[in-house]
Amino acid sequence: MKIPKDTVNVFIYVQHLLGIGHLRRASLLAKTMDKAGMSVLFASGGRPVSYLDIGKAQLFQLPALHAADNSFKVLKDINGSIVDDEWKEHRKEMLLSAFRKASPDVLLIEMFPFGRRQMRFELDPLIALAKSMNIPVISSIRDILTTHKTPGKSEWIIDRVKKDIDHVLVHGDPDFIPLEDSFPLAEKIKDKIIYTGYVVEHDQNRDPSYRTSSPEDRKGVLVSAGGGAVALPLAEAVIKAKNLSTLNNVPWLLLLGTNLPDQEFNDIVKRAPEGMIVERNRPDFCALLSKSQLSISQAGYNTVMETLMTETPAIVVPFSADSQSEQTDRAQKLEKAGALSLLSEAGLTPENLARKIDDVVQKSISTIKIDVHGTHKTTLFIKSLIEKKTNQRAIQCPK
Known part of the structure; x- marks a missing residue:
């Protein structure tokens, strides 16, 4: 089934704060979805990266911010100034306006609520807007999460997933590193978890x-x-x-x-x-x-x-x-x-x-077998959601 190109199919939100790992993974997904015929709007909130490759997906660069240091507690703008509430409000409105205009089929958010809680000033209203528009919200996370030592934080994550997140895409291989290894409460949301395999550019035969x-x-x-x-x-x-x-x-x-x-x-x-x-x-x-x-x-x-x-x-x-x-x-x-x-x-x-x-240099390395088809499997899953939504519209609004 060919997905119509006159609308935005996938709205991807990613915020890199220190390194660019999150941006890199999200960009690979955007590029693969674009190649599969989907229309993608890529909202990036970190400092611009000149060699970012998202294929023909549309880049929506928010006013950039980054973490002041590796504690991730203080956020600064592109000029190095600490962002205040007025700055956050302006950026939030830009994001919500872009989302309303795009009216996508799917919202894909990198890490939240498993991470990026610093961004709740805009992610809470973004998710609320998506839910009000009956748009599925998907959390995209890596294989291993940072251990949460603050009492109640893991329970808060579970509550948010149950309330607001339709699916959790884990970009890893459960036979190698199951999510439970770093997030023991994963069992409580197992009905929403989907393992995609690791997200890499391509396999060796293609690239x-x-x-x-x-x-x-x-x-x-x-x-x-x-x-x-x-x-x-x-x-x-x-x-x-x-x-x-x-x-x-x-x-x-x-x-x-x-x-x-x-x-x-x-x-x-x-x-x-x-x-x-x-x-x-x-x-x-x-x-x-x-x-x-x-x-x-x-x-x-x-x-x-x-x-x-x-x-x-x-x-x-x-x-x-x-x-x-x-x-x-x-x-x-x-x-x-x-x-x-x-x-x-x-x-x-x-x-x-x-x-x-x-x-x-004196040793030989061992080759390990893990699922590295994360871009392909993620794209197929997102495409199936869009096709399901398109079919539902056709049933509700017959010609």
Whole structure:
């Protein structure tokens, strides 16, 4: 059944606050839905990313905000000023106006209510508006959630899901990491949970970027340190570890996120050792990864999945500030399976990193089987909802 293009089928809301992992995952879904013939309006609330690829989906850029630090408690605008109630009210009205005008078939929200509670000033009224328009609300979440230590927070999430969310799409594989591992109360909403598999660009047979190079054709070390202040400890360690490791004579490429201020970026460029190139993040990351003999990175969802897809030997340093457990949980699971090697933030020194590099290059990695068809399965599910809604309209309004 062909979906009509004269209306917006899917309204995607995503807010990235520190890194761009949420934006990356949502953009892959938007691009896949667009290729499947759906009309997508992509509402992004974070700082603009120049290489964002959402296919032919329509981008609706809200006034940008970001987290002041890794506590995620203080929100700042594009100029670095703390946002006030007037600013929030203005942005909320922009979002609601766009949603009313779009009148989509489906609302897809990244993370909420499992995360992004800082955005309730606009998400609560957005969800209320969708419900008043009889539009299904879907929560899109990653495989592992941050452990909630505040009393009552998990129960609040369950209450909100039962009240406001029609479906929860978990972009993971329950045979590898079930949601219950990080969110024990998931059993209470099991009737709404749908596992899609991991969201990655494509499988190896479709996308040349993922075609694995043979070990003898791989050369060099690729370091992706992420964005913002969280990138600095890894970047500093890498700069000093290069000449201590057995890979000191191969090319090194250090990629830093667009959120890292220019002054700090330029300082790292100046201090990089001979044989190391420092650049901002690149859209051809997967192609670079598939040709590298070693990857060094944090352990975010997207980077780890792309590393596994390209079968690249890897060292990961999970982001764990302010009790963030998601990356550590994922990395520990994968290290146990032999798919990568873990170095904790607490143990991150140039000497420890160099020793870890020397150890990893002597080992072979284990290939693990997980469901990586998240973009395709998510698109099929959303399309089935839209077709069902279209059929219901046809029954209610016969010609």
